[in-house]
Amino acid sequence: MKxxxxxVMGSDLGVxxxxxxxxxxxxxxxxxxxxxxxxxxxxxxELDCNGKAKKVADRYEIFPTTETIKxxxxxxxxxxxxxSSMVKALEIVRDDKANGMVTGGSTASFIAGSHFILKEFExxxxxxxxxxxxxxxxxxxxxxxxxxxNIENDPNDLLNFAIMATAYSKSTxxxxxxxxxxxxxxxxxxxxxxxxxQTYKLLEESxxxxxxxxxxxxEIISGDVDIIVTDGFTGNIAxxxxxxxxxxxxxEIKKSVTKGFFRKLAALSLKPAFKEVAAKFDYKNHAGAILxxxxxxxxxxxxxxxxxxxxxxxxxxxxAISNEIDKKLEILLKESxxx
Amino acid sequence: MKxxxxxVMGSDLGVxxxxxxxxxxxxxxxxxxxxxxxxxxxxxxELDCNGKAKKVADRYEIFPTTETIKxxxxxxxxxxxxxSSMVKALEIVRDDKANGMVTGGSTASFIAGSHFILKEFExxxxxxxxxxxxxxxxxxxxxxxxxxxNIENDPNDLLNFAIMATAYSKSTxxxxxxxxxxxxxxxxxxxxxxxxxQTYKLLEESxxxxxxxxxxxxEIISGDVDIIVTDGFTGNIAxxxxxxxxxxxxxEIKKSVTKGFFRKLAALSLKPAFKEVAAKFDYKNHAGAILxxxxxxxxxxxxxxxxxxxxxxxxxxxxAISNEIDKKLEILLKESxxx
Numbered sequence: 001m002k003x004x005x006x007x008v009m010g011s012d013l014g015v016x017x018x019x020x021x022x023x024x025x026x027x028x029x030x031x032x033x034x035x036x037x038x039x040x041x042x043x044x045x046e047l048d049c050n051g052k053a054k055k056v057a058d059r060y061e062i063f064p065t066t067e068t069i070k071x072x073x074x075x076x077x078x079x080x081x082x083x084s085s086m087v088k089a090l091e092i093v094r095d096d097k098a099n100g101m102v103t104g105g106s107t108a109s110f111i112a113g114s115h116f117i118l119k120e121f122e123x124x125x126x127x128x129x130x131x132x133x134x135x136x137x138x139x140x141x142x143x144x145x146x147x148x149x150n151i152e153n154d155p156n157d158l159l160n161f162a163i164m165a166t167a168y169s170k171s172t173x174x175x176x177x178x179x180x181x182x183x184x185x186x187x188x189x190x191x192x193x194x195x196x197x198q199t200y201k202l203l204e205e206s207x208x209x210x211x212x213x214x215x216x217x218x219e220i221i222s223g224d225v226d227i228i229v230t231d232g233f234t235g236n237i238a239x240x241x242x243x244x245x246x247x248x249x250x251x252e253i254k255k256s257v258t259k260g261f262f263r264k265l266a267a268l269s270l271k272p273a274f275k276e277v278a279a280k281f282d283y284k285n286h287a288g289a290i291l292x293x294x295x296x297x298x299x300x301x302x303x304x305x306x307x308x309x310x311x312x313x314x315x316x317x318x319x320a321i322s323n324e325i326d327k328k329l330e331i332l333l334k335e336s337x338x339x
Numbered sequence: 340m341k342x343x344x345x346x347v348m349g350s351d352l353g354v355x356x357x358x359x360x361x362x363x364x365x366x367x368x369x370x371x372x373x374x375x376x377x378x379x380x381x382x383x384x385e386l387d388c389n390g391k392a393k394k395v396a397d398r399y400e401i402f403p404t405t406e407t408i409k410x411x412x413x414x415x416x417x418x419x420x421x422x423s424s425m426v427k428a429l430e431i432v433r434d435d436k437a438n439g440m441v442t443g444g445s446t447a448s449f450i451a452g453s454h455f456i457l458k459e460f461e462x463x464x465x466x467x468x469x470x471x472x473x474x475x476x477x478x479x480x481x482x483x484x485x486x487x488x489n490i491e492n493d494p495n496d497l498l499n500f501a502i503m504a505t506a507y508s509k510s511t512x513x514x515x516x517x518x519x520x521x522x523x524x525x526x527x528x529x530x531x532x533x534x535x536x537q538t539y540k541l542l543e544e545s546x547x548x549x550x551x552x553x554x555x556x557x558e559i560i561s562g563d564v565d566i567i568v569t570d571g572f573t574g575n576i577a578x579x580x581x582x583x584x585x586x587x588x589x590x591e592i593k594k595s596v597t598k599g600f601f602r603k604l605a606a607l608s609l610k611p612a613f614k615e616v617a618a619k620f621d622y623k624n625h626a627g628a629i630l631x632x633x634x635x636x637x638x639x640x641x642x643x644x645x646x647x648x649x650x651x652x653x654x655x656x657x658x659a660i661s662n663e664i665d666k667k668l669e670i671l672l673k674e675s676x677x678x
Contacts, residue, residue, distance in 0.1 A: 072527075136587050148524060151532055185487060185575040188411075193490050193572055217576050218583030233532055234576055236524040237556050241580035244557030248475050249588050249620060256612040266608040273595040273602055281588060 002032050002321045004314065005098035007089040009038040009068040010105030012304045018104065019046035019053075021310030026056035029318055033059045035098055038085040040064035063088060069105050071303055075112040086110065090117040093296045099321040100297030102288070102313055104305045110298075111149050111291070118294040121164075121333055126150050126157045127293025128232065129300060130165060131239065132316070134280050135223030142220065143169060143227045144183075145292060147239045150232035155199040158182070158229045162209045164292050165227040167332035172323045178226035181215030183234060189214065195231060203229075208336045217241070243283045250278050288313030290320060297326050341371050341660045343653065344437035346428040348377040348407040349444030351643045357443065358385035358392075360649030365395035368657055372398045374437055377424040379403035402427060408444050410642055414451040425449065429456040432635045438660040439636030441627070441652055443644045449637075450488050450630070457633040460503075460672055465489050465496045466632025467571065468639060469504060470578065471655070473619050474562030481559065482508060482566045483522075484631060486578045489571035494538040497521070497568045501548045503631050504566040506671035511662045517565035520554030522573060528553065534570060542568075547675045556580070582622045589617050627652030629659060636665050 008018035015038065022034050036043050043062050047053045053060075067084040069077055081087060086105050090113050093101045103110055111127075120127055128146030135142050145161045146153065162180045169178035182199055184192045189200045191214060203211045212225045217238050220228060230238070253274070257267040267274075279285065287302045287309035297320045301313035320326075347357035354377065361373050375382050382401050386392045392399075406423040408416055417426060425444050429452050432440045442449055450466075459466055467485030474481050482504050485492065501519045508517035521538055523531045528539045530553060542550045551564045556577050559567060569577070593613070596606040606613075618624065626648035630637045636659045640652035659665075 136591055183576070185572060185579070216583075217579035218586070220580065220583060221587055222583075233524060234573070237522070237573055237576050238580045240524070240556035241559065241577045242584045244555075244559060244561075245581045245584040246588055247557070248560055249585055249616070252475055252616050252620070253592065253613070256616050257609050259612065263609060263612055266605045267612075269605040270596050270602060270609065273598065273606075274592070277588070277591050277595050281591070 002318060003035065003098040004032065004317055004321070005035045005037055005063070005089040005092040005101040006314070007037050007085045007101065007103035007105060008043060009065070009085040010070065010103065011301070012071065012104075013306060015039070015042045015046050017305060017307040018310050019043060019050060020307040021314055022060065023050050023053050023056060024307070024311050025314045025318065026059050027052055032318055035061055035063050035092060037063045037089045037092070038065055039068070063092065069109045071106050073106045074108040078109045078113040078116065086113055087117070090114065090298070093298065094118055100299065100317045102299045102301060102310075102317050104301040104303060104310065107148065107300065107303070110300055114291055114294045114298055118296045118298060120293050121295055121330065123333075124160055124164070124293040126153065126160070127291050128157075128161045128164075129289040130168070130292045131289040132286055133221060133239075133242070134286065135221045137223035140223045142223065142225060144220065144235060144239060145229060146232040147235040147289060148232045149291060152233070153195070153231035155195060155202050158195075158199045158231065159202045159206060160293070161229040162203055162206070162227065163336060164329065164333070165229070166209050167329050167336070168292060168325065169226050171328035171332060172319070172325060173226070175226055177210045179212045179224070180209045180227045180229060181212045181225035183217065183220070183228050183230035183238060184214035185216065187214050187216065199229075246281045246283065250281070284308045285312050288316045290316070290325075295326065295330070297321055341657060342374065342437040343371065343656055343660070344374045344376055344402070344428040344431040344440040345653070346376050346424045346440065346442035346444060347382060348404070348424040349409065349442065350640070351410065352645060354378070354381045354385050356644060356646040357649050358382060358389060359646040360653055361399065362389050362392050362395060363646070363650050364653045364657065365398050366391055371657055374400055374402050374428075374431060376402045376428040376431070377404055378407070402431065408448045410445050412445045413447040416445075417448045417452040417455065425452055426456070429453065429637070432637065433457055439638065439656045441638045441640060441649075441656050443640040443642055443649065446487065446639065446642070449639055453630055453633045453637055457635045457637060459632050460634055460669065462672075463499055463503070463632040465492065465499070466630050467496075467500050468628040469507070469631045470628040471625055472560060472578075472581070473625065474560045476562035479562045481562065481564060483559065483574060483578060484568060485571040486574035486628060487571045488630060491572070492534070492570035494534060494541050497534075497538045497570070498541045498545060499632070500568040501542055501545070501566065502675060503668065503672070504568070505548050506668050506675070507631060507664065508565050510667035510671065511659070511664060512565070514565055516549045518551045518563070519548045519566045519568060520551045520564035522556065522559070522567050522569035522577060523553035524555065526553050526555065538568075585620045585622065589620070623647045624651050627655045629655070629664075634665065634669070636660055
């Protein structure tokens with residue numbers, strides 16, 4: 001049995017989509033248990049309204065908490081609100097009462113809480129958020145990090161990201177020698193800010209990773225590499241640019257192909273074709289990011305997560321637990337003599 | 340008669356697409372003259388091969404040069420290669436023998452050359468590349484700068500960008516009070532690096548611009564604002580992320596809707612619908628960026644420009660000349676008591 005501690009409070013859309021997603025994944029995965037951490041009345045109320053909850057009632061429990069970390073809360077609140085759902089979810093994982101945790105709450109609080117409660121692997125000074133990004137190659141995803149756990153990073157952080165993501169890729173994707181790219185504004189090694197120029201040298205020299213070179217933002221979804229490292233600010237800009245363009249372009253096409261009767265008719269028969277592409281590049285299906293670098297499995301879902309986003313994040317967490325990512329990472333990082 | 344000095348050397352695909360684009364726009368715009376700056380033989384050869392060149396032969400001339408700035412050339416070469424096509428094209432504009440110039444050559448050399456030869460407006464320390472980006476709102480574009488003229492910028496540079504782009508928007512687009520957004524990883528004013536936090540304060544306090552607040556990369560093409568300012572590195576990352584996603588997503592959809600006979604049939608009748616969206620978001624149609632901040636009209640086209648990209652850049656340059664952007668900018672910047 002796998003257990004997820006799920007902080008159902010603190011995200012933009014409230015408890016409802018979180019509970020809906022929990023019941024959905026419990027229905028799908030028979031070897032999964034979820035600890036719903038949050039306000040008992042709100043959770044119970046949602047469970048009572050959910051027709052499918054009864055069928056999986058033996059595999060969820062409520063862990064009642066009295067405080068909530070707000071979206072605007074930061075580092076201080078994680079220390080002050082000791083009975084908040086986020087702190088408790090982190091503690092449940094720390095104490096091995098769950099195999100992983102998920103939250104949709106404040107990023108700043110989550111980063112701080114993970115640091116204080118879960119701790120980093122030895123040698124890792126800064127963990128990074130790592131979502132999986134779909135590429136144009138069938139069934140191939142690319143791991144991009146950091147996308148916002150940090151605002152500033154140094155070259156050593158980026159080398160750490162590369163080493164950790166390499167271990168992750170090996171253990172979850174079975175890629176024997178994953179290719180690592182450095183996100184940059186040009187291909188040449190002289191391109192970019194001092195961070196990129198110094199990082200290029202470190203990555204090039206490191207025997208612990210398989211370095212591809214610089215990769216331009218145009219090629220993020222090309223599938224040329226398995227891992228792309230960058231600082232948290234740049235990664236966040238790139239990720240959100242791609243997400244926004246994907247979403248808006250698909251909606252523009254939808255508008256255009258349904259303009260007028262004849263187009264609508266033709267579009268109808270192409271619906272499966274559009275759905276294929278839309279589903280692949282719908283970032284709601286990739287809404288979660290693991291916080292890579294902490295000793296336990298901890299996932300952040302978009303602050304504005306709806307049922308589908310939370311469900312996708314819970315599924316990713318389930319997969320990470322099934323793969324025992326935390327234990328494999330620990331072993332692989334030790335084998336490569338730390339990060 | 341409007342005149343463009345066109346550096347036809349130094350871009351990735353050689354002289355051919357440049358000459359093709361020049362003849363195409365000369366055919367379209369009867370009040371345009373182009374000075375083709377570059378290797379005489381190569382240019383003449385392309386002109387001889389172009390069936391339409393004869394018809395517009397009275398409106399182009401060759402300005403022969405003997406040196407070429409290579410794509411890998413930087414700041415030093417612009418001072419050394421005094422008889423290069425890029426230097427000569429800049430000098431022709433400086434000496435008012437043309438109203439504007441276009442190059443597809445080395446960005447670093449172009450920035451340095453513009454600084455030495457064209458000079459900046461008073462008070463402008465760093466010009467910025469400003470492309471026009473299509474938005475989901477019909478006929479609305481957004482001005483994004485800087486997208487790569489600089490690697491690092493300070494808050495004052497970004498305020499300068501905002502003021503110059505405001506003047507540009509007023510004089511070319513007739514928008515009376517253009518809205519300026521600051522590209523950032525969140526909406527709150529506390530978000531981002533020190534650059535974004537300090538710039539937010541400057542923009543908020545400036546009476547010279549109409550500040551909207553932070554704008555996230557997801558909303559670049561929403562059309563919520565008229566101008567988006569950012570540093571050159573971040574702007575380049577965002578622009579290329581959007582471009583890459585747009586191109587790849589359209590190609591994925593094309594692949595998906597032409598899979599199998601029936602889909603192909605339906606897709607055929609939707610071709611105009613796809614073309615509408617593809618044309619709008621095809622960045623080849625927006626391949627040029629004005630170097631905003633120098634005293635003359637100077638455009639950079641992608642280094643990998645093909646005929647369509649060069650043609651789009653020449654058209655943008657023609658529009659800028661028609662609008663007398665350089666003179667209007669000078670006046671508006673003086674009126675607002677400098678930048």
